[in-house]
Amino acid sequence: MQNLATGMQYIGLMAMVEDQIVECFRHGGGVPYSAFPRFQDVMAEDSGAVHDATLIDGTLPLVPGLTGRLADGIDVADVGCGSGHAVNLMAAAFPRSRFTGFDFSEAGIASARAEAARRAWRTRASSSVTPPA
Numbered sequence: 001m002q003n004l005a006t007g008m009q010y011i012g013l014m015a016m017v018e019d020q021i022v023e024c025f026r027h028g029g030g031v032p033y034s035a036f037p038r039f040q041d042v043m044a045e046d047s048g049a050v051h052d053a054t055l056i057d058g059t060l061p062l063v064p065g066l067t068g069r070l071a072d073g074i075d076v077a078d079v080g081c082g083s084g085h086a087v088n089l090m091a092a093a094f095p096r097s098r099f100t101g102f103d104f105s106e107a108g109i110a111s112a113r114a115e116a117a118r119r120a121w122r123t124r125a126s127s128s129v130t131p132p133a
Contacts, residue, residue: 013038033105051086056093070094077102084112088119 013036014021020031060067070076073096078087081101091099101112 009038051089055086055089060090067094070097073097076100081112082108084108084115087112088115091116092119 016037017031017035020035024030060070070090071094073094076087076090076097076099078084078099078101081087081103082105084101084103087099087101090097101109103109103112
């Protein structure tokens, strides 16, 4: 990809949590997903362009026999599916297979379900978000 604009958005996201990241390096722990308010949108834009360009005709055929099995119909789980765009693309290309996406981001799952509904693709998206105690 020659377009750096999408990638540059990550700089702004990281700058928003720089102090929290430094504290984590000093004292341990992690920065919660919720501290990155636009991460889901930026990641979906970035990965969506890659998936649109390469997933069906470039990436999947790298696994010997996979596209044939997908065409025949298999169950597929995408763990960490984000916005679910990859799962939805595969569902459109391989209608005999059954696709389920899993992600801990409720926003990502909502996006996946909305895209599948808009396009009438047969996918399931599940969130495993556990609210903080």
